[in-house]
Amino acid sequence: MDRFVWTSGLLEINETLVIQQRGVRIYDGEEKIKFDAGTLLLSTHRLIWRDQKNHECCMAILLSQIVFIEEQAAGIGKSAKIVVHLHPAPPNKEPGPFQSSKNSYIKLSFKEHGQIEFYRRLSEEMTQRRWENMPVSQSLQTNRGPQPGRIRAVGIVGIERKLEEKRKETDKNISEAFEDLSKLMIKAKEMVELSKSIANKIKDKQGDITEDETIRFKSYLLSMGIANPVTRETYGSGTQYHMQLAKQLAGILQVPLELLSPEDLVNACKMLEALKLPLRLRVFDSGVMVIELQSHKEEEMVASALETVSEKGSLTSEEFAKLVGMSVLLAKERLLLAEKMGHLCRDDSVEGLRFYPNLFMTQS
């Protein structure tokens, strides 16, 4: 509630009224406060509340201060509500009804209905952000949400920021992965050209297929994983080849690989532990194979997973994946391992598969 500022209630130039509704009560977080009956106005720039009994009592918040909104359906004896989550108040905020508040959200209770339409219009304004295109007077501009350069890693803003960073990171990874795909496409084109040329020569019985063409063709076959004893010989015996590859793999972790068949990769990975390289191939019960650093102790991760699940009460694989920042596949493997070790137990219902701390073992 400390985000509100006193206002005359008059709209600025460029500020338009969108919708208004009588009979609205404001809550500071979950608490009822004295502002129990007012008219709520939505403009292109602000949310304004005016007391129905005392028109002098009028306050507003900027729409730019809103992080997000959610609906709360009506219940027995309870009006429908809109919950409005807010950015922290800037230090140079104009005076308002509350100096400070422990809550970062308010609730608007629609005692005379109108919640559905109001929510719809408010969502629209939040999406369109018209206030950004229609500048109004300086006094309205000062409340712009978090100042640039101020790093606030707490609360909703902090979480939002972290999620945004993660999203950018993911985008970057995807772009890099597609770089390899373009290289693959170029190689594929070369291969198609070569095949066509050989096919034509055979068909037209025109000239000999050169040795160079043969070698190139065989190397393409190997790249695709087509087992060819003749080709293998050219590159040394199978085992030696895989050993060499394993050594190389350990060194070129971050560098995009030349084309490599899945079979060769797996065989090379199987050698990692024997060759005492810092990487390790790990096979889960389900058959899923991953490459991990030797220092990565799955047991430690399981203990941490138990802590996370206990904190939240229960988690699905998807929820855990999102929380910890890993793929859903790996998240599921970790949770299943924790279950196998007796740290977690499962709840399998129509709502999905959910993991809980294993209270069967810990409670007497």
Next chain:
Amino acid sequence: MAMSFEWPWQYRFPPFFTLQPNVDTRQKQLAAWCSLVLSFCRLHKQSSMTVMEAQESPLFNNVKLQRSKGHLFLLPDSSLKYLWRKAEGRQQTEGKLPVESIQIVLEELRKKGNLEWLDKSKSSFLIMWRRPEEWGKLIYQWVSRSGQNNSVFTLYELTNGEDTEDEEFHGLDEATLLRALQALQQEHKAEIITVSDGRGVKFF
């Protein structure tokens, strides 16, 4: 069945209604189920049940089970984000032990000696919160204490007579009583006989 029965903590724990794949966990879970079934039947003085009844009973159905959830929010810029907040007014769902799992629980009880199938198709069963051997022991102890060895009793007298009013086996259902006496018979401590209007027992 409006008696106030105190449900154990497991009854409010959603995983209780899923048969656990981890063997050690399952052992604990089944033990808790067996214990719950026996105390439930004891309080409600239910000595026999059909599988259908069991499926519908609050014993295997917690209609007020609560499952915790995180929240998914649609933000004003239309991006979808997970945010966590304590769920107010937790959603109530149902905890229902599937019939295959109910049958596993019943089989556990049978192995422990607390359950006996009353028909070949395994559609109804006798449930004994004390095993027949344990009842037999209690009955025989009373017989000896009251110096009534070599006496003859009708089954009715044993469970409904004035003399046994203070005994735990007072009011015991006939099916369970018979099995208790059969256990004693095996140990040659009693013999089930036919009396004028039904059955009786002679103690040695």
